[in-house]
Amino acid sequence: MRKIKFSQALNEALHQEMERDEDVFVLGQDVGRMGGDFGVTKGLWKKYGDRRVIDTPLSEAAMVGLSNGAAFTGLRPVVEIMFADFITECFDQIVNNAAKAHYMFSGQLKAPMVLRTANGGGFRAAYHHSQNPEAWLMNIPGITVVAPSTPYEAKGLMISSIRSDNPIVFFEHKMLYATAGEVPEEPYALEIGKAKIKREGKDITVIASMKMTEYALKAAEELEKEGISVEVIDPRTLVPFDKETIYDSVAKTNRVVVAYESPKTGGYGAEIAGMLNDEMFEFLKAPVKRVASLDCPVAFSPKLEDHTLPNYNDVLSGIKEVLDY
Amino acid sequence: MSLSTEKLKKMYYDMNLIRRFEEKVEEHSMKGNIPGFIHLSIGQEACQTGVMHVLKETDYKFPDHRSHGICLLSGGDKNRVMAEIFAKKTGICEGKGGSMHIADVEVGNMGNNAIEGSIVASGLGTAYASKYRGNDNVTAVFIGDGTCGRGELHESMNMAASLKVPLIYVLVNNGYAISTKAEQAHSYPEHLSDRAKGYEIPAEVVDGNDVEKVYSAMEKAVKRARNGEGPSMIELLTYRWQGHFSGDPASYRPEGEVEKWKEKCPIKRLNEKLQSEGIDKEELIKLEEDALKEVEAMVEFSLESPEPDFEDAMKYIYAEPYDNREEAN
Numbered sequence: 323m324r325k326i327k328f329s330q331a332l333n334e335a336l337h338q339e340m341e342r343d344e345d346v347f348v349l350g351q352d353v354g355r356m357g358g359d360f361g362v363t364k365g366l367w368k369k370y371g372d373r374r375v376i377d378t379p380l381s382e383a384a385m386v387g388l389s390n391g392a393a394f395t396g397l398r399p400v401v402e403i404m405f406a407d408f409i410t411e412c413f414d415q416i417v418n419n420a421a422k423a424h425y426m427f428s429g430q431l432k433a434p435m436v437l438r439t440a441n442g443g444g445f446r447a448a449y450h451h452s453q454n455p456e457a458w459l460m461n462i463p464g465i466t467v468v469a470p471s472t473p474y475e476a477k478g479l480m481i482s483s484i485r486s487d488n489p490i491v492f493f494e495h496k497m498l499y500a501t502a503g504e505v506p507e508e509p510y511a512l513e514i515g516k517a518k519i520k521r522e523g524k525d526i527t528v529i530a531s532m533k534m535t536e537y538a539l540k541a542a543e544e545l546e547k548e549g550i551s552v553e554v555i556d557p558r559t560l561v562p563f564d565k566e567t568i569y570d571s572v573a574k575t576n577r578v579v580v581a582y583e584s585p586k587t588g589g590y591g592a593e594i595a596g597m598l599n600d601e602m603f604e605f606l607k608a609p610v611k612r613v614a615s616l617d618c619p620v621a622f623s624p625k626l627e628d629h630t631l632p633n634y635n636d637v638l639s640g641i642k643e644v645l646d647y
Numbered sequence: 648m649s650l651s652t653e654k655l656k657k658m659y660y661d662m663n664l665i666r667r668f669e670e671k672v673e674e675h676s677m678k679g680n681i682p683g684f685i686h687l688s689i690g691q692e693a694c695q696t697g698v699m700h701v702l703k704e705t706d707y708k709f710p711d712h713r714s715h716g717i718c719l720l721s722g723g724d725k726n727r728v729m730a731e732i733f734a735k736k737t738g739i740c741e742g743k744g745g746s747m748h749i750a751d752v753e754v755g756n757m758g759n760n761a762i763e764g765s766i767v768a769s770g771l772g773t774a775y776a777s778k779y780r781g782n783d784n785v786t787a788v789f790i791g792d793g794t795c796g797r798g799e800l801h802e803s804m805n806m807a808a809s810l811k812v813p814l815i816y817v818l819v820n821n822g823y824a825i826s827t828k829a830e831q832a833h834s835y836p837e838h839l840s841d842r843a844k845g846y847e848i849p850a851e852v853v854d855g856n857d858v859e860k861v862y863s864a865m866e867k868a869v870k871r872a873r874n875g876e877g878p879s880m881i882e883l884l885t886y887r888w889q890g891h892f893s894g895d896p897a898s899y900r901p902e903g904e905v906e907k908w909k910e911k912c913p914i915k916r917l918n919e920k921l922q923s924e925g926i927d928k929e930e931l932i933k934l935e936e937d938a939l940k941e942v943e944a945m946v947e948f949s950l951e952s953p954e955p956d957f958e959d960a961m962k963y964i965y966a967e968p969y970d971n972r973e974e975a976n
Contacts, residue, residue, distance in 0.1 A: 347779070373779060379809070384802035387768015388775055391786075394757060395707075395776040414799070418762050419769055425963045427750035427758050428741040432966040463964050487966035511972035 323506065329499040331473035332362045332438075335480035336400065338509040340370060343398065346484055349376035349385055350402030350438075359404050360440060360499050382411035386437060390419045390489075393435040398484055406441035406493065407450045409458070420489035421464035433489040436480075442495040442533055442583060443620045443631045452620040452627075454584035459491050460561050460593065466514060467560040469493040471535035473503040475558055478512030485511060495532040495583075517564035519571070523553035526641055527571045529594060530581040531557050534613075537634040538581055541641055552641060560590050568594070569602055576607040577647075579640045583632060586614035608647035613640040650859055652924055658700060658858050659921060659931065662692040662914050663938035665716035671942050672715065672732055672746075676893045680950065682734055685746050686713040690856075690888040693913035694819045695720065697861025697883075698787060701869050702755075707773040707786040709766040710759040711819070712747040713887070714789055718759075723751040729945035735952035742955040743963075755784075763790065764797030767816075771803045774812035774878070785813040785872040787865075793824025795839050796832060804878070808846045813872035815865065816843065816880040819855065825891040826899035840882035848878050855883030856913040859920075886911075 340346045348363055354377040357364035367375040378385050382403055389399035403409055423431040443452040459467050466488050470476040483490040520535060521542050530538035535556045542552035553571050557564060572578055578598060580591030595610040616630040669687045676685045695716030702708060710717035718728045731738030732746045739751050750758030757773060760766045770788035777784045794800055807814050818840055822828060835841055840850035853860040861883055868879035886908040890897035918931055
């Protein structure tokens with residue numbers, strides 16, 4: 323099968339859904355004439371023009387507000403928030419409108435809106451272009467949080483997100499944009515809320531999403547040489563969370579590492595650890611280990627950034643620590 | 648353009664309906680039959696009535712949270728508006744919304760929101776949707792003088808103007824954002840709505856206690872919007888007789904101010920106008936009594952209605968079906 327990049331897979335999903343459904347439109351800063359800061363919306367403006375591809379001012383609240391209102395009437399906006407850090411500028415629209423409209427008006431309104439945003443460090447862009455705010459979004463009932471790790475999943479989950487009648491925050495880790503993988507040319511939709519076992523194993527389960535999946539798979543390969551069998555699971559969507567797949571794995575391996583890039587305290591791995599403590603305690607032979615960023619902002623100095631963000635070695639030593647417990 | 652006597656009589660009825668509605672809501676809030684905070688619009692009835700009489704059912708309305716009248720006049724089941732405020736299962740939002748979050752989407756009431764400014768941005772979206780689909784439905788967003796401090800309003804006005812969407816900002820300026828007067832908290836030349844002009848949005852300031860003037864300013868703005876000429880703002884100068892919420896003693900207001908505004912009562916003014924046009928006083932009293940009866944029936948309906956069930960707490964978190972993957976490729 324042909325291989326394309328993560329950003330191209332997303333671009334293909336947008337092209338195909340806009341072709342299929344006249345109600346889908348795109349807005350964001352520089353998404354039109356420029357094709358997006360990371361090229362994800364390339365070619366859309368040329369094909370569909372100003373009506374369906376809007377180059378907006380720097381107005382995240384109005385952009386997401388526009389998306390909500392249009393979605394309330396049945397349109398399917400896909401709004402790009404250039405960097406996930408900028409979510410703070412439209413947080414009210416996500417938390418108080420998109421997430422609540424369906425609930426507080428007893429099902430009268432739906433908000434079929436997708437908010438795409440680039441997250442993650444490693445880019446030397448520091449504080450305001452590197453954060454991983456997925457856990458902020460997980461504490462808002464009504465919001466779906468999607469976080470793919472491969473081009474195949476990026477395309478399939480983008481298509482199902484656009485088709486979903488619910489408001490979705492779709493994270494695109496910026497260090498994954500250039501990674502390539504096999505992607506079918508025809509449109510396909512993956513189930514939202516379904517984790518994927520990326521590698522089967524029996525000694526320990528590593529739960530890792532987005533960029534961390536790559537480190538977990540590499541660590542698993544390395545540890546195989548030492549006769550250790552690591553199961554790697556990518557949740558793919560953080561809300562809804564596929565407890566079944568994770569719990570089955572934990573019942574088998576009895577040991578768990580959760581790897582995530584955001585600050586350790588209150589990150590999504592903390593929720594997973596809590597969940598396992600609540601519901602799977604009798605299956606655990608060791609405490610659930612969180613491998614995450616230090617609890618500090620993402621600094622500019624490359625030396626400091628590399629020191630504070632979790633990397634391959636951190637995942638590797640985290641696994642060993644749990645095995646040695 | 649002057650309005651027909653028939654239309655004015657209908658407006659007179661509606662203004663009385665809102666007044667009686669608000670009085671009953673206050674009464675039952677004090678009695679403990681209505682939970683939570685209640686924001687009353689007594690004194691502002693002409694703003695709501697004048698605007699709503701211009702709009703169609705298919706137009707999108709975003710009330711602010713002093714807008715029970717908008718919800719009443721949208722065209723839906725009024726009993727269910729009252730029941731919603733009573734937190735009853737028979738309410739339009741099944742008791743989940745309450746006074747500050749009432750939507751009736753079938754008649755274009757897209758819902759208020761307890762964060763002033765938040766729905767202003769949603770209104771940008773419904774207005775864009777009308778333009779996208781090429782229909783002539785307009786969007787009316789109600790804001791207060793307090794909302795003028797919100798960044799969301801300014802971001803939205805800028806985009807509404809540049810996208811030229813059919814949107815009307817109805818600025819109900821009642822002089823106070825809770826206790827803070829607009830001139831204390833804002834910097835503007837003469838009127839708050841002068842700011843709209845900076846975004847090339849025309850703005851008209853009218854006496855918000857004169858229902859005919861409200862109607863005609865709104866009519867002009869709506870016509871502009873339906874003709875594809877873009878957004879407008881109308882600023883309606885009015886006053887709320889009560890405090891910010893029911894129970895607020897409003898000690899921040901200077902002595903005599905309320906009394907002064909009560910003399911400018913919008914209902915009294917329309918009553919005098921209708922009498923001067925030869926309408927019999929008795930006929931007007933009959934309209935007032937009918938409005939009260941209609942409101943009393945709403946209260947009775949609400950008092951008799953059941954509360955939501957515990958199972959309802961987890962209902963409507965996600966739209967169903969959650970998964971639309973099978974939609975045709």
